[in-house]
Amino acid sequence: MSSIRDVARKANVAACTVSRVLNGTANVSPETRMRIEQAMKELNYIPNELARGMFKQKAGIIAMLVPSIRHPYFSSLAKYIEDALYQNGYKLMLCSTGDDVEREKEYLKILKSNIVDGVIMGTNSQEPEAYEHFGKPLVMLDYYVSDKVPVVVSDHAQGGFLAAQEFIKSGCKYVLHIGSEAETERVLSYESHRVLQKTLEEKGIRARELDIKWNTFDYDGYLELSKLILEKYPEIDGIMAADMPASAFLKAAVQIGKKIPEDICVVSYDGTFVSNTNILEVTTIHQPMEKIGHTSVEVLLKLLKGEELEKTYMKFPVQIKPGQTTRAHQINI
Amino acid sequence: MSSIRDVARKANVAACTVSRVLNGTANVSPETRMRIEQAMKELNYIPNELARGMFKQKAGIIAMLVPSIRHPYFSSLAKYIEDALYQNGYKLMLCSTGDDVEREKEYLKILKSNIVDGVIMGTNSQEPEAYEHFGKPLVMLDYYVSDKVPVVVSDHAQGGFLAAQEFIKSGCKYVLHIGSEAETERVLSYESHRVLQKTLEEKGIRARELDIKWNTFDYDGYLELSKLILEKYPEIDGIMAADMPASAFLKAAVQIGKKIPEDICVVSYDGTFVSNTNILEVTTIHQPMEKIGHTSVEVLLKLLKGEELEKTYMKFPVQIKPGQTTRAHQINI
DNA sequence: TTGTACGCGTTATCAA
């Protein structure tokens, strides 16, 4: 690899003159410029971004941590974020922790080392302090740390409410909703379960939350779980779960001969393409992934510029897409 | 941010002694070590990876270019690759080109600038020369450049053959297979279409390839296309397509009242989770994504170490998973 | 065992 000095030597100028041509920071006589450009071509010169970044004290890279990039929710989000970053001259470094606490910790450690300029956090297995005192611009997704740490999130209370309405209109009597074991008050998506439960109970409808531990993205595991649920709770006539487990449940229910939506209503939560690629149109609560992705980047860019944030809590409405797995809307195709 | 010199000053030693403690490159007296470690803690010192990388002439980052990270095939692949890289101390930088020729070009340009140590190419919209003379370790996926550029690929000929067998056993008379418009001989997945076509024709079965242009990851687009196909080719009784369009076709066919697999047999190609999350078990040709991911990394690591490759063409067998969308195997669940 | 001096590639500052 040839350096800027090699070019300078070949063109009979000083290194800084080459730099000036490169960045257009000052006037260079057309003649000198020509000579330098010629030399750059001949040597096949490519500026060293590492050295550049070192000088400017920035790398031009933003990291995003996700539990698993395979997961459609995060891969979609990553796409929107990547697009937005690219528009602004940043590259995305994607870090998939595999739901491993240690691995997230290690990544956070590495990321402090000037290798990235900021971080978008799709994981949250650490203590809140780890995010609060990160030392670099950071945006949380779906997880509340403190009023000082910006967080971008869907209106999960609305999501829970819309789902509840759907079950109510469908005439359900006993609804199961599948949540995650690790959920604390900080995990904002938990709100959907809370509101769903409350809204149904107010109408005198039985509702029950089932918290499971799913540290892997494992469809067969969801399928097994669904079979167990159908055995253990034969009287349920409604279920809400994230896209992937909801899809598995649907499959398991059909396999044992349940009629959808006559016997059981299914509401899918998230709205990734998994909820869309089924033969049946699945009734789905859609999170505004594109909005969330764009906003995260917007906020991060502000932080990078040193601008103040007007607010650190950014919440966006969800949407319900009625389908063939609930009885509230009678849609015939 | 405190530097290595700040630590040295606080501990009353020279910077290089701190470096030695950091990297364990030489003996340091326990007493001095203690003092230094103390100072590092107090200053909350974190080594600057940028400076490190500059010195070592490597960044510790591998880039992967994909047309869209949302696509389950690439997100799964990325996951396996990320895992393998992480095991070896490398980080993954994911670049999603959005199927844009220009954007891929720009990315390739950036990636030459010492910001990454090597590249795994999931895209191939450039001229072959761009990959052949890249100047850094590079591994291609599914695309042949020359015998000098390593390529990792599934056995698509076998894939096409297995699919053909499935249609033959199912008694199909007219099979449509959906390919991509841009396919040249270099795009190795094209082989599956060639072999499918040939094998069916040899058995006297009508077969027809339909090449469409899909530069976006657009399920609704696939759905529209499927409806058109069903209108224009009402006599087909078999179809092969990638997971996503196959799923869309299945949906469209069911919606207009076709019986699966009685009226039409469907074979899905790739084996991402999209082929798995449907109510129906879809007959699927599975690419060995994990194997492909691991091998790509293995090869790249060898190149980074300067080792010679025994072979540059690495092909791995596919598998067929019989399901409910063909009549060859009668599987009842 | 520890310290000095320099190089890695780039750019900003100041002087010519």
Place this chain on the structure above:
DNA sequence: TTGATAACGCGTACAA
């Protein structure tokens, strides 16, 4: 318009 020099943070001969 151009050049010399210092600086960014770290690692390694080489010297002490």
